[in-house]
Amino acid sequence: xxxxxxxxxRKLKLAxxxxxxxxxxxIAILDLGVKLLELIDLADIVYWPTAFDFKHSDLKELGDxxxxxxxxxxxxxxxxxxxxAHILRKKSKVLIAFGSCSCFGGIPGLCNxxxxxxxxNTVYGENLSVANKENIFPEEKLLINKNKYITxxxxxxxxxxxxxxxxVDYFIPGCPPPMPLIEGIxxxxxxxxxxxxxxEKGTVFGSAKTLCDECxxxxxxxxxxxxxxxxxxxxxxxxxxxxxxxxLCMGPVTRGGCGAKCINVLMPCRGCMGPSLETxxxxxxxxxxxxxxxxxxxxxxxxxxxxxxxxxxIKDIIGTFYRFTLPDALLNKKVKERR
Amino acid sequence: MSKKITxxxxxxxxxxxxxxxxxxxxxxxxxxxxxxxxLRGFEKFCEGRPVEELPRITSRICGVCSGAHxxxxxxxxxxxxxxxxxxxxxxxxxLFYCAHSLHSHLAHVFALAAPDLVLGFNAPKEKRNIFGxxxxxxxxxxxxxxxxxxxxxxxxxxxxxxxxxASAGMAGGLSKPLNEDSRMEIEKMSEELLEFAKISLDxxxxxxxxNGELKEILDSKDYSLKTxxxxxxxxxxxxxxxxxxxxxxxxxxxxFVRFKAKxxxxxxxxxxxxxxxxxxxxxxxxxxxxxVEGINSGIYRVGPLARLNAAKGMATPLADKACQEMxxxxxxxxxxxxxxLNWARVVEIVYIAERINELVKDKEIxxxxxxxxxxxxxxxxxxxxxxxxxxxxxxxxADEQGIxxxxxxxxxxxxxxxxxxxxIKKAAQRVIKNFKVDDGLLNLIxxxxxxxxxxxxCASHCLPGHMAMKANIYNSDKKLINEIIRKxxxx
Numbered sequence: 086x087x088x089x090x091x092x093x094x095r096k097l098k099l100a101x102x103x104x105x106x107x108x109x110x111x112i113a114i115l116d117l118g119v120k121l122l123e124l125i126d127l128a129d130i131v132y133w134p135t136a137f138d139f140k141h142s143d144l145k146e147l148g149d150x151x152x153x154x155x156x157x158x159x160x161x162x163x164x165x166x167x168x169x170a171h172i173l174r175k176k177s178k179v180l181i182a183f184g185s186c187s188c189f190g191g192i193p194g195l196c197n198x199x200x201x202x203x204x205x206n207t208v209y210g211e212n213l214s215v216a217n218k219e220n221i222f223p224e225e226k227l228l229i230n231k232n233k234y235i236t237x238x239x240x241x242x243x244x245x246x247x248x249x250x251x252x253v254d255y256f257i258p259g260c261p262p263p264m265p266l267i268e269g270i271x272x273x274x275x276x277x278x279x280x281x282x283x284x285e286k287g288t289v290f291g292s293a294k295t296l297c298d299e300c301x302x303x304x305x306x307x308x309x310x311x312x313x314x315x316x317x318x319x320x321x322x323x324x325x326x327x328x329x330x331x332x333l334c335m336g337p338v339t340r341g342g343c344g345a346k347c348i349n350v351l352m353p354c355r356g357c358m359g360p361s362l363e364t365x366x367x368x369x370x371x372x373x374x375x376x377x378x379x380x381x382x383x384x385x386x387x388x389x390x391x392x393x394x395x396x397x398x399i400k401d402i403i404g405t406f407y408r409f410t411l412p413d414a415l416l417n418k419k420v421k422e423r424r
Numbered sequence: 425m426s427k428k429i430t431x432x433x434x435x436x437x438x439x440x441x442x443x444x445x446x447x448x449x450x451x452x453x454x455x456x457x458x459x460x461x462x463l464r465g466f467e468k469f470c471e472g473r474p475v476e477e478l479p480r481i482t483s484r485i486c487g488v489c490s491g492a493h494x495x496x497x498x499x500x501x502x503x504x505x506x507x508x509x510x511x512x513x514x515x516x517x518x519l520f521y522c523a524h525s526l527h528s529h530l531a532h533v534f535a536l537a538a539p540d541l542v543l544g545f546n547a548p549k550e551k552r553n554i555f556g557x558x559x560x561x562x563x564x565x566x567x568x569x570x571x572x573x574x575x576x577x578x579x580x581x582x583x584x585x586x587x588x589x590a591s592a593g594m595a596g597g598l599s600k601p602l603n604e605d606s607r608m609e610i611e612k613m614s615e616e617l618l619e620f621a622k623i624s625l626d627x628x629x630x631x632x633x634x635n636g637e638l639k640e641i642l643d644s645k646d647y648s649l650k651t652x653x654x655x656x657x658x659x660x661x662x663x664x665x666x667x668x669x670x671x672x673x674x675x676x677x678x679x680f681v682r683f684k685a686k687x688x689x690x691x692x693x694x695x696x697x698x699x700x701x702x703x704x705x706x707x708x709x710x711x712x713x714x715x716v717e718g719i720n721s722g723i724y725r726v727g728p729l730a731r732l733n734a735a736k737g738m739a740t741p742l743a744d745k746a747c748q749e750m751x752x753x754x755x756x757x758x759x760x761x762x763x764x765l766n767w768a769r770v771v772e773i774v775y776i777a778e779r780i781n782e783l784v785k786d787k788e789i790x791x792x793x794x795x796x797x798x799x800x801x802x803x804x805x806x807x808x809x810x811x812x813x814x815x816x817x818x819x820x821x822a823d824e825q826g827i828x829x830x831x832x833x834x835x836x837x838x839x840x841x842x843x844x845x846x847x848i849k850k851a852a853q854r855v856i857k858n859f860k861v862d863d864g865l866l867n868l869i870x871x872x873x874x875x876x877x878x879x880x881x882c883a884s885h886c887l888p889g890h891m892a893m894k895a896n897i898y899n900s901d902k903k904l905i906n907e908i909i910r911k912x913x914x915x
Contacts, residue, residue: 109487109588116587118574192484195469204465209696213832216693224698235444235457235699261588316476316595319797350585350592351599404473
């Protein structure tokens with residue numbers, strides 16, 4: 086069935102949409118290298134990148150569900166991003182949140198620790214190199230003279246994930262997604278072309294296990310007495326679990342499938358693959374993981390001060406435990422439906 | 425009857441961008457506005473983070489030049505922690521960084537600029553992308569391009585941990601030394617990269633000499649801008665991407681100032697305009713005189729051409745020869761045109777390939793000591809590298825707990841923001857006359873913009889190789905009277 090359809094050369098329609106993004110996801114796709122030629126043999130790219138004015142008219146020409154697969158990367162940060170997410174949902178059979186920004190909010194989602202006004206005050210006011218005595222800020226609609234105006238999109242106070250706006254079929258996490266997962270889009274494309282059975286809706290591509298399960302470093306299930314900064318720690322043992330050496334590592338609560346890239350250069354995991362299969366909230370789970378590893382033999386006899394000292398090595402719980410998932414965190418939110 | 429033309433989107437560093445063009449009553453260009461339409465606020469939300477985490481956070485400013493942010497961030501941390509990396513640590517950082525720069529330059533030249541250069545401005549739309557380029561140049565050469573870029577990425581992964589968004593950079597050096605097996609693997613790749621760089625240079629020169637129209641347009645005064653130029657130089661005043669002093673030359677090529685990165689605030693200031701989210705840096709000693717070129721305006725440019733204009737040649741033999749040849753053929757130093765912008769990038773490809781080859785053969789590169797452990801926190805640091813698109817500053821101030829309190833970035837495309845606006849206006853004035861606007865003419869405006877390789881361009885636009893564009897022409901009642909749409913398709 087599958088091969089017959091392919092020889093007929095119906096080509097798939099592929100779109101790549103984007104929100105607030107560093108474009109590392111685009112580079113990761115380019116890193117397919119020679120395999121790109123294979124991808125392009127299967128698909129017409131009908132949309133890449135997303136357009137400001139252009140998107141309405143161009144996408145309106147396409148029928149509903151006319152795009153076979155859309156990869157959407159980036160955090161939702163402006164009215165434009167929101168609008169394009171809705172349009173792409175309508176026009177796509179399969180919508181995939183591609184990369185940690187669209188899956189969980191990603192690093193641009195750390196903007197949820199602040200708001201638009203504070204960002205403006207810093208960027209256009211307090212920044213060390215800025216000379217702005219007149220307090221000029223960018224304006225969404227600016228009259229240049231009586232018959233000329235120009236506009237900028239509205240910036241939200243917070244960043245959102247794709248699924249907070251529209252129904253998402255699949256999730257490909259990672260910052261950027263690891264190569265085996267990107268290569269996996271090619272067989273998925275063949276399945277879509279061949280009308281084969283597709284994975285269950287809501288599937289997160291990646292390992293069902295945690296990063297710890299695929300980590301090459303040795304674990305001894307030791308209790309540690311303090312958290313240390315890797316920068317000022319000499320003699321980090323290259324063969325032993327970093328967390329058990331006191332270096333914060335998100336491995337226990339993070340989905341595997343990245344090939345332990347950071348660990349391979351002896352840097353701790355920062356959780357870019359998002360929560361592991363059984364984890365609902367990556368940060369909460371990490372707090373619990375830390376609570377079970379950080380301790381002492383006679384913990385019940387410690388003074389409050391001693392316990393505080395023990396915890397003082399953790400300097401930025403939100404920015405570390407929610408590095409890539411803050412907009413998706415359950416903080417300040419109510420659970421309406423379990424995953 | 426005045427008209428407004430909107431060209432959008434054109435994507436770049438901090439997200440999306442568009443160009444607004446206003447015509448006067450005669451249908452000629454009165455004003456243009458190059459607007460960056462998004463702001464993510466890294467400078468704000470990096471505050472409160474442990475400063476040692478910033479190399480892995482700020483790399484996400486840009487996935488195209490993430491290696492530049494990663495390394496600039498590490499160098500800022502060297503200052504914050506008061507450490508000097510050991511010699512092998514510096515060399516290994518530079519080796520990683522050269523591979524990073526090569527990936528970026530190759531992506532730009534072959535995926536973004538090549539559709540114009542190889543296929544010509546008037547080639548059929550559906551051919552104007554990297555696959556059209558591969559078809560024209562032949563599959564064999566096409567595969568070489570993809571393979572060479574793949575090598576550049578692989579070297580970054582070996583040293584930095586990942587092709588995009590490396591993690592190995594730390595205060596005082598890198599987290600892990602290079603072992604001999606990996607070194608040999610890189611050396612083997614570097615030999616091929618060197619061969620490929622030579623092919624690229626020859627190919628570029630051939631394309632230029634074969635195509636008179638291309639050369640005429642790109643080298644014309646409408647595609648030139650006489651500005652100051654900024655670039656990093658070593659102690660021999662040769663171009664260096666990783667370390668050195670910042671040198672600025674005036675539009676005549678005379679040295680204006682030479683300073684250490686840590687003193688950047690004495691030399692650069694940023695102006696704010698209400699119609700774009702990106703600021704406008706200028707030379708502080710001259711001041712902000714608006715979007716004007718020349719010796720009396722504080723506007724300066726950064727990037728490959730700026731580096732070559734500011735330096736006294738290249739530190740490696742083949743690149744130095746290629747650099748001299750460019751100046752001889754295009755009419756002496758400094759150069760100001762879009763053609764030179766493109767050419768300088770190819771000269772740098774040769775330099776980077778030679779430098780990778782030198783570094784990987786350096787006996788010290790596999791030395792185990794690649795990190796100096798800090799003894800405490802000094803509290804402030806400025807890190808600077810030459811990113812593929814130009815000078816990049818990271819400036820951090822941290823408290824005694826190591827928490828970032830103030831963070832400032834000036835990125836390459838921001839330095840070039842004013843010049844990009846001016847180049848767009850000049851090109852628009854040349855091509856739009858008496859209300860005559862069509863798809864081909866819009867492409868010629870795009871070419872002026874693209875020569876700067878604004879960040880994201882090589883990411884978002886490389887595969888389609890052609891920016892999606894729409895020009896809306898309005899009359900004075902804001903009524904749409906003409907609409908030109910150019911679609912974005914690969915095949």
